[in-house]
Amino acid sequence: MLIHPDRLFPADPGTRTIAKRLYEHVRALPIVSPHGHTQAAWFSRNESFPDPASLFVRPDHYVFRMLYSQGVPLEDLEIGVHETANPRRVWRIFAENYHLFRGTPTRRWLDYAFSELFGMTQRLSAETSDFYFDSISEKLCTPEFRPRALYEQFGIEVLATTDSPLDSLSDHKSLRAGDWKNRIIPTFRPDSVVDPDFEGFASNVDDLGKQTNSDTATWDGYLEALRVSRDRFRELGCTATDHGHPTARTANLSRAEAESLFPRVISGMANPDEKELFRGQMLTEMARMSLEDGLVMQIHAGSERNHNRKLFEKYGRDVGADIPRAMNYVDALGPLLEAFGNEPRLTIILFTLDESVYGRELAPLAGHYPCLRLGPPWWFHDSPEGMARFREHTTETAGFYNTAGFNDDTRAFLSIPGRHDMARRMDCAYLAKLVAEHRLAEDEAYEVAHDLAYRLAKEAYRL
């Protein structure tokens, strides 16, 4: 048995019994996935997924960063290669090193998929490597493993992708125009056109201008282009924006200051401080537009991207070399909150990779400002211990109702049910502890469990 029915529940028998009761209540709720990195094209084209290595190893930075940390060359895993030359060999390297993932959430997600989706009962290892490869390969060719069939099997109610303003969104259009019943929606992620450090920033802004028939050479035209672009997303069901900034810095410049800063960043003459100031100003501009058009803002701040320059130069972004840094949200969010913090019509969902701010900054802020909600534990903290710490550090100050439910945030479509299952189990485990310690009545815990598994995500993201 790869996964146990009582997995992730507290060991104390009394508490476990409560956790199981709570979990039964939410286990089968539809999946609301308001933030992630799946591809609309998978569903619009509905083609079979390729081989196991291309499904589970090559696209998953959680997987290959661990292998790399133990000396496996990325070349051997065929990272950065368009088509896998030898998927069985890549799979074998992975299988031989599967012990490295002991104690990690990656192992939990993988075992869930192997067991629940592919019916595996033996652990992945050098010995079972080929059996796994062959069994999974075979299943991937069947109609039940096409993206749309899986979407239905997973019980997904709504699935948001993450998209650049420069994206044509053609797959989203096809999905809406077609017969297949789904709710797959885009999310407006404008980093490529608001972050002066993004590769090709100036030409991206130029492209945005052409796409929206706006004169992005001027500050007003640039803002107008973003407004038009947001509308284009909203027409396809989009309810949220997302901002991946190095810090949570915001700014509230005068019109004159912004107008004078804009050409400096577009021309590439801005220094690092000015670029940071511009990103900060753009968060405030996005909040202003959100007050107009109702899009919920997400701020994913605090990752030092591409810390390993040699790998970046060879393989580009997202190769497992993004490292968190210490954050200060209290000062950083000040200007935006001074402008719009008291607006209950605005919703800003905050994420962090620096857990020390949960209790010190984020819970106190979200427990006061009407516009703020806390996103679930993110990235390295999307894990059993990470989820436990999130609730332990935020609930007593911000309560449950200033949090925004769960995000699977995944690039790995097949991990979606396993990830939501982990979150539901961990929230039930936390609630069971509160009930067992008489810190919450059990009838209230049922309601909270349902809210955390389903309702709060829908409400926070206006879905």
Added chain:
Amino acid sequence: MLIHPDRLFPADPGTRTIAKRLYEHVRALPIVSPHGHTQAAWFSRNESFPDPASLFVRPDHYVFRMLYSQGVPLEDLEIGVHETANPRRVWRIFAENYHLFRGTPTRRWLDYAFSELFGMTQRLSAETSDFYFDSISEKLCTPEFRPRALYEQFGIEVLATTDSPLDSLSDHKSLRAGDWKNRIIPTFRPDSVVDPDFEGFASNVDDLGKQTNSDTATWDGYLEALRVSRDRFRELGCTATDHGHPTARTANLSRAEAESLFPRVISGMANPDEKELFRGQMLTEMARMSLEDGLVMQIHAGSERNHNRKLFEKYGRDVGADIPRAMNYVDALGPLLEAFGNEPRLTIILFTLDESVYGRELAPLAGHYPCLRLGPPWWFHDSPEGMARFREHTTETAGFYNTAGFNDDTRAFLSIPGRHDMARRMDCAYLAKLVAEHRLAEDEAYEVAHDLAYRLAKEAYRL
């Protein structure tokens, strides 16, 4: 049943049994409340408390910040209004939103008071709102619910208020002069006359001079005024000072430097660095005076006050918009500790809102310098999880005997027994875990439980 007799004890039956034994040993000890924000006037006048909304909602920033964070306008709660126009309506808003407090210490304190003081057995909700309002209103009119009767009922041995040097302390004087047996003492909190950023600083200093017949236009006269003022407090039983500074920065300027800085801050010409330096110098001056007169120092550092400027302008201080920030005690306390750190006659009790310093800075400092003691978890961390983390992060380096017992730190008189009860239960829960894991013998745990509940506060505050 609103509160369970085993609340807050660990779920594991063996550990719970130990916790209950320990708790029985300390449950009924007298309450020592060496730091808080109750009003001497309540006891000197001994008038009935007004309506339930004015007792539980309007003065409690824990309560109304949560309601505000979920979109309830402060106007609807009649915050900042002198007399409640419609207390029943305010109470109903609170009752309808009572679910927001699930999992928070506020809920624990409130349920304790509702159950133990007002005999409620059903949960507060929209349905029970009027019943609560009427029942509580009725009880508040009875002699048993007058402040002095409650003080006695609560088993309070000593209660310290927090007072400005500019306060006449007339209520404290009345209490001492009157017949009613009590030990209600003031605490010297000089922020208004030592913090150049305090509203009206210069005129406050001027008033201090008049009050003490000192020439506060000079550095020497200013220090003398503070000395005289401290004596005035000491004559009324005061044993401690308290300092609410944005950081723990201290300084040890030469006499010439201090003499030249003083007129700059008084005249309002000082820049932010100079103001911070002055605050730091004043902590060192206070320590010097404490060595002379024996008053214990408390440093409550690390809150960014009034983060929400719009609310501050409309409602003033203490409206739930104070947000903690990251702290550095190692450098900040350096100058003061270099001057007086090795003095066992001096006691400085340190508080923090940044839990990351517990194990990194505060426990190592308090486990070395003879003058330092650690105050209990403060404000947002005065909660079950916060108390557990405090012990887990400080005990192994500083032990139990470099901590200073419990502070209820409350503005809500009726929450005092519930707060002390929570602290006693959480300390017993921690000790029970140590005993169950054979990290402490049970006979020693009894002694420690008693020390944490009673003796250490008396000793640290010289009560």
Added chain:
Amino acid sequence: MLIHPDRLFPADPGTRTIAKRLYEHVRALPIVSPHGHTQAAWFSRNESFPDPASLFVRPDHYVFRMLYSQGVPLEDLEIGVHETANPRRVWRIFAENYHLFRGTPTRRWLDYAFSELFGMTQRLSAETSDFYFDSISEKLCTPEFRPRALYEQFGIEVLATTDSPLDSLSDHKSLRAGDWKNRIIPTFRPDSVVDPDFEGFASNVDDLGKQTNSDTATWDGYLEALRVSRDRFRELGCTATDHGHPTARTANLSRAEAESLFPRVISGMANPDEKELFRGQMLTEMARMSLEDGLVMQIHAGSERNHNRKLFEKYGRDVGADIPRAMNYVDALGPLLEAFGNEPRLTIILFTLDESVYGRELAPLAGHYPCLRLGPPWWFHDSPEGMARFREHTTETAGFYNTAGFNDDTRAFLSIPGRHDMARRMDCAYLAKLVAEHRLAEDEAYEVAHDLAYRLAKEAYRL
């Protein structure tokens, strides 16, 4: 009974049973001690240890810092005195204050030694003070309590000391030349010749030049001297270097920049930034040499040494007044990692005193860079709670196999078995929790327990 056979295991009976099974599997494994501060002279001379106070109190900063923090003068403990004048009196002060250590790891280590090595059954206290003193004194005179006999009794497989490049290593030479079977090896700790703030830095470098026949007046000659010195250590079995820097700052200067910086630091003209830059450059030079000669690097960063200047002036280093500070490894390690981070042949073991970086910085870095491993919880965090937090904060991102097993890091030879026992128990407790919560299969847990107790230390340190 001073120590319980089930000590440190989780209270939940089911989890405890698993922990006990795992612990039985690793309890008797040989001790690998790759980092610590024992003295080769003890073993080469094999003399009896002196009195109990000189063994347990006077050299142990964990012990005397706690006593000092509660007002015991260091004079009374005869700290800084060469020979104890009144060991029985020092011991009595310690015994009378033994309650101060309740809840601390020091208490666990001491009770382990008292019980398992000296056969004590009653707790140390004022009453038992003399009995302890006499019993221990008597045993210390017996052959079984000589250093070599204890080394064998403890089941030590390999023991690394920590040594200055200026040390003659004569005791290590004697040990290798003699008949007694042992594996006691030196560790190359060059702080005294690479840290410009070290007492006597310039003359230390001068001595290094003489010792190695190198011209340390030039940058090239200085580097050559270090290379020669490392070789001298390697010939005596050394496999690792160790670096005790105030921060983890690294640098990668051009040759010209380094050549110009070197004379400034040697001449004492360097400012604090230049000194910090030099230390950073030297970490990178050490990494470069490690790639050549295979020595494993340890970086012990983040302690503010000698925070209490008055004690430092009177007693010198290591008197319990070193205080941790907040750390940033992400930027600090950048230059070194950019140069050598992708080299699987290099091993750098990172230590921290700032637990907030475990999950935020260290686990993400070690879970990516092939050269990085995480050292065990250090100093104030070498404790039950510290060990639990280390696993809880690092495992999910870095796994078990990017950690480097246990270090006892002790100056107290007699605490070695107790310290390794604590680490083995705490790791088994953590693994048992994972097994009980079905987050790890039990057969895998056995393998991991063995790896953490024995194999990973040997592998990481190339022993």
